[in-house]
Amino acid sequence: MEKQLKNDFEKIIKTTNFSKETIKIKENHLNQFIATGFPNRKLENWKFSDINQIIKKNIGDLGFYNDYSFANKIDPSIFIDGIEHNKIVFINGRIEKIDFTYEDINKIEILDQDQLENSIKYDNSLISLNSAFTNKYYKIVVKENYSLKKPLIIYQTSTKNLKYKNINLRLDFLLENNSCLKLIEISDDNSRKNFTNTFFNFELKKHTILKNYKIDKKINDNIKYSFNNIQQDTNSISETFILSSGSNFIKNEINCNLNGKYSSAFINGIFSLKNHSHHEIRTSVNHLIDNTKSYQLIKSVLDDNSKSVYQGKIFVNSKAQKTDGYQLSKAVLLNENSEFNAKPELEIYADDVKCSHGSSSGNLNKDSIFYLMSRGLDYEQSKELLINGFLLEVVEKITDSEIRNLIKNLIGVKE
Amino acid sequence: MLRINNLSARIDNKSILKNFSLQVNAGEVHAIMGPNGSGKSTLSNILSGKKGYDLSGEVLFENNNLFELETEERAHRGIFLAFQYPLEIPGVNTNIFLKTSLNAIRKARGEKELDAIEFLRLVKEKAKELKFEEEKLNRQLNVGFSGGEKKKNEILQMSILNPKLSILDETDSGLDIDALRIVADGVNSLRKKNNSFIIITHYQRLLDYIKPDFVHVLMNGKIIQSGGPELALELEKKGYENFN
Amino acid sequence: MREKELEKLKDYKYGFTTDIETIKAPKGLNEEVIKFISNIKKEPEWMLNWRLKAFERLKVLQEPKWQKPKYPKIDYQDIYYYSAPKSASEKPKNIEDLDPKILETYQKLGIPLQEQKRLNGIAVDAVFDSVSVATTFKDKLTEKGIIFCSISEAIQKHPELVKQYIGSVIPINDHFFATLNSAVFTDGSFVYIPPGIRCPMELSTYFRINASDTGQFERTLIIADKGSYVSYLEGCTAPMRDENQLHAANVELVALDDAEIKYSTVQNWYPGDKDGKGGIYNFVTKRGLCKGKNSKISWTQVETGSAITWKYPSCILKGDNSIGEFYSIAITNNHQKADTGTKMIHLGKNTKSKIISKGISAGLSDMTYRGLVDISPKANNSNNYTQCDSLLMGNKCGAHTVPYIKNKNSKSNIAHEATTSKISEDQLYYCQQRGLNSEEAVGLIVNGFCKEVLQQLPMEFAVEAQKLVGISLEGSVG
Structure with missing residues (x-):
């Protein structure tokens, strides 16, 4: 090479x-x-x-x-x-x-x-x-x-x-x-x-x-x-x-340095994968001064042999008091060959901060599907409806209404 | 028992109490009434030793300068504050907290510390008096308690610790009529020759159950009028706005 | 006045040394030293060969570098790999024959080997520097067919069990420190619980590093046969010394069908002084294999000591329906560093794991939770729940959470939550208003924060651990 x-x-x-x-x-x-x-x-x-x-x-x-x-x-x-x-x-x-x-x-x-x-x-x-x-x-x-x-x-x-x-x-x-x-x-x-x-x-x-x-x-x-x-x-x-x-493969990396007071960063993402695709989002949000805020929400819907990876890091240095950092990743695995990997990381050197992260992954909630089917929907419809609702939460985070509608149409999410 | 002379308090350069003076003798019940922001909670925090205020003037408790005592030392000497917003402390069992607290105070006073059995007997008795469900004492301190339960828990703590000067900071707010009566019973049962109370409140209704010896009206960091129980009624009728 | 009292308390309570004549292997790491160790322990040839195989492997392995706490390079040729009290070279038949100085040491540590009754029926195996010096309650255990002895004794008396299981959970070529241990391990405890037996008492080992320049490399192997149950406790202390001492233990647990092992540790090795001088490097490999169906392994640890702690007690959930648990409290103060957590490897169907980690950092210390949850494609209907909470005291310390989550099974669920917080001024004020001083208040609040983990400890340990939590943080509130 x-x-x-x-x-x-x-x-x-x-x-x-x-x-x-x-x-x-x-x-x-x-x-x-x-x-x-x-x-x-x-x-x-x-x-x-x-x-x-x-x-x-x-x-x-x-x-x-x-x-x-x-x-x-x-x-x-x-x-x-x-x-x-x-x-x-x-x-x-x-x-x-x-x-x-x-x-x-x-x-x-x-x-x-x-x-x-x-x-x-x-x-x-x-x-x-x-x-x-x-x-x-x-x-x-x-x-x-x-x-x-x-x-x-x-x-x-x-x-x-x-x-x-x-x-x-x-x-x-x-x-x-x-x-x-x-x-x-x-x-x-x-x-x-x-x-x-x-x-x-x-x-x-x-x-x-x-x-x-x-x-x-x-x-x-x-x-x-x-x-x-x-x-x-x-x-x-x-x-x-x-x-x-x-x-087929994409890794999106976002590095965000919050250098000024009262600055804030919002990162939201959707993985919607099929076949053998393998995607990753890696974020690092660096809180470098007091009174800054970050929020991250990443959701995955994984079918076939697909795989998604979320590595999210919140770093808070010792000057960054009053930091508010939040991170959540959720994944739905639709196929037995799909895979979700996550590494939500916190590295914190200041004590007066509010930082948390959460991650959950698994299959669609059986009780919800049962509930929908008992109301007359078939399995596929129920599944679609649940996935739609699952992804809608992320799309709703888009603050620009024109673009939000554009993206809703693009991925076929309905309200 | 308590003498406050020309107390002024500032926080972040904002003046909250201005030349505030008050004398509370043993066995007296004083009600301090005033609108929001008049300085009521600041007064209770200063008496119990919360940090962060710029203070001038003098506060004497049994002839000792209160400013020279740490928060816990004041508690040891018999000052109790029933908090307006009692804190939640996750993972800490209410009974264990109470026992630790009681024994810390007893130890400081040179009294014998209570063992688990003596303590539980005492708690049982007091809880019964205050109609406090004993089961709640095995839960985490104030975690998941309703507003009323938290306030009742404060009064239970008060009756177990048996303080000389109790300060009730808006203990009545958020209480229904039954809980209000229980709180009042708690105070009245402690009311003895030597125990004094400062009851800070917005409304007159608590004073229907706890008859104060004196009522003071606090506005803008100053007592603008003092009188007997009738003052509270007058205040209730006129409202704070028209009181001047 | 209070400050003086604090100063006293801050001192490491177990920091004394005992003047005892010792037998040592020559300093350094080579084949001769390994042969010396094997020989002095009268080991059979297969054991020596096993050690030498590990040593061969060690020559090509590198020390791991990915962990957060960095440490100065260790000169492996400058360590004594074997140190034993002279009087123990012929192992005493009963406790009365022990060197009185050793007995005294354990008494100072609060482990009165002689007064067994006061220990509420806990059988103790005491490891002094490199060798096991005493095992109590042997008769009562033998009655039930339970084997509880030093690993050296087990190698001689129960070779078939040792041969079958040693290295079956932590392979000989696992990683640098584990392999180092396999080559030079000196002593440790061995436990075998026969099928269907519920061990009638807590088994306990107490580790003590006494000699200077000595590494402690003990090896513990616990086997719970079908349908058996055992609860095992481990405690550690070391004297105060200016230089750092290495502790690289291996612990292997094997649970067969329907068996349960509960393993609790209170680790209070010398953490170094206020300026970070001295202290133990605690690089330990602990791994449990839930080999049989319906088996369960539960790790509980309270980590307050050591200059650097680096350990991940793990569970390999191989048997269907097996359960792995990890409960941890880790506290760092002054210059201490800890990188600790667990691995839950789900291989069997319907396997469950639970991780509760509470990290508290104060002073200039640094704390990392690092964990892996891996659900393999075959582990249908498995689930994991993880909760990691960190508490920071001051803004000169660090708290980090680094979970690795791998879900390769669409029928399985993983949930992870983490929070970082501090003790609020108002909580402190509230406690002080009720008469507690700030140290007492912090102790109380921190114990509340750790409650879910403390509850997992056997009674005797829980009390000790609660005190330790308070003492470890003394001097950390302004």
Whole structure:
């Protein structure tokens, strides 16, 4: 793999015009990745999902070079109907469109980031891989006191001809004081057997609100990793919702640092899995100052041979008095071959805190099914009704009503 | 027994009691009435030694400076506070709590500690007097008790610990008429020559059952009027707003 | 005045040393030392070979690094692996023949071996440094066919039982410290309860590390045959020494059809001083196998001592309808560190497990609950309930909860709950208003917090444990 990585890296450097400094930094990242390789189960964070094995088994050898010199044609049928929105379109890892039609043009700034900061230090080889191979990327700045009128939808799409490739995506967002952004990430893949590695950075200044809805619905056999890094200043709110369903494998990682007082983070997620899919959500919410709050609710409905993993960590340092941290994961196993794994973790160094977590997993409540059947429903109907109710609780957490309805339609949850 | 001279109390730079003075002699029952936020609960907390107040003035209990005594030392000397909101302490058996408490006080007074049998005999007798279901004493302290049960439990503790000065902080609030009578009986049975009471309340109705010697009206951290039991009736008729 | 009293109480009550002549193996870990141990114990050849096999394995094993408490590198060549009171080299036939100094030590510890009657009918096996020095109540147990003796004696007298079960729960190549124990274990207790017998008294072992630079590697094996029942207690103390001492014990439990084993531990090894100097490294492997159907293994532990505690008493629920339980109180103060919890491995059908863990951290200490619940695809209709509560006292200590939950069976349920809290000012104030001082109030509230676990202990231990809970936290309230 080392040879492939080096060759493909050379090719990219030749076909792009990065500055010398950037190339140097990218080289460092490349070497770091070569040294560690894809994460495996020996690493605590990858205990439940050995991505090294998963890639080997499902894809085999990966190519890291992608030709970004030609534009791809956008198929407008992918766009979501019935909701006016701004757009960013990725096709095969290349940004084809950035469109803020509905917004005041002076209030949004799009910065061309061809220079990577060297300061990002994560103990995560996939971020090194991303930094080494990502094409030039953008930083989107929402100016002070501006709330976007319409949501921004990021379409991540791929075409049929893409195969056995690694694609690396990166976007940075800066929300200046008192600004507000609603974001929907939709993946719509036509390709097969690729590894997509997405890295988004969010910097939330004072009194900002970020709502981020990540939707993985379309069935596809790609392997995916997504890392969202959220930094929050005073009185900021982040709301993340994850629908994890369509891909063969996806691991969504959310790292959230509550750096400012009265900041809060909400992370809600649904795993709705079938066949052999294996999905993971890993969160780490770091309470680093007093009076911050976090809330997490993750539910799984698992059929066939599917497997879901939730690793959620709440960290409270000694300064973070009056922290309120809550975490709940629930799973329904519908098939004898399905599997749910969880590691809900608390690491606490302050005494005046309220932190708790809960996790439960098992089959559908027999008494409830019996009750429904005694009212004339058949078994399948009863099951559906119960699952519907089980998932509805998570969907109801979505604070934006327009998007809530959109997602309800997407997963077919009824009220 | 108790002399409060020019007591002022502040918390977070907010003035709550202002030059408050009161004298309670042995055997007297004083009722302190006042609207919400007038400083009633602050007064009971200061007397029993809750921390967190900026204090000035003087409080003497049997001629000792109360400010120099820790909370438990005040309890040892016979000050009892029936809490407005009795605390729940999970896992701690009510009987064991009571026994520990009683023996800590007896020990501090140089009296013989009671063994389990003597203690249970005492509890049984007192519980019967107060119509307190004994079964509840084997439950965790105040956990799962109704509001009324918690208040009755306070009065039971009071009658077992046999204090010299009992302070009842809104013990009547949230009680139905039967429970109110039981609480009042508890107080009246303890009412002796040497035992004094400060009864803090909103309403006059408790005073129908416990006849006070003095009634004081507390507004904005000060006693604005003192008198006999008739003052409570007058207050009830006029309401706090029109009292001035 | 109160402070002075506290100062006295804070001192480790069991911190004395006893001046006793000892026989020691040469310092260091090598084949010769292992042969020395085996030889002095007059072991049969198969036992020596078993030890050497473990030693071979040890050479390729690495010390585990994933646990939270980190410790300075241990020099395994700088430890005495065998230390025995000289007078015990020929094991005394009855207690009167024991070295009076050893008797005195146990008396100081509150274990009067001579006055058995005062112990309310608990049979005691006392382990001093590396060897078992006395077992009480032997006759009464023999009557019922119960074997309760040191493991050294069992190896000689009951080789067929030892051979069959030793290493059957903790394999010879399990992990570094377990394998180290297999190579060098010196003594420990052996219990066999015959079919259908309900052991008429609590069996108890008292462990004591006395000599310096000595590791204690005892091995305990308990077998409950079909339809039998036994309750076993274990207590531990060590003198105060500036250097750290290693304690790496292995405990194996086997419960056959319809059998029940209840294993209780009060661990109060020397925790080191206020500044974190000295103390025991308590790296213990405890595992129970519910081998037969309807069998039950229940672990109860009160962990207040040791500089570092690192142990996960576990249950392998192999037999259908078997039950595993884990009740734990762990308290850390000053510089103590603990990483403890359990593993419940559900293999059989209709298996049940319950985990109740109460962690209390104070001072500059650090406490981790780490646990695994694993329900395998074949373990239909199984369930687990876990509750982990942590109490923090001050903001210089840490409390962590790291449960691993694996449900691979759609007919089985796992439920896990965890909370973190502190003692509220108002609760303290309420107790003080009723005449308790702040130390008493904390003791009372913490004992309430631990109640569900304390209830599991046999009476004699429960009283001791309650006191220990109070003493361990003294000086931790401002």
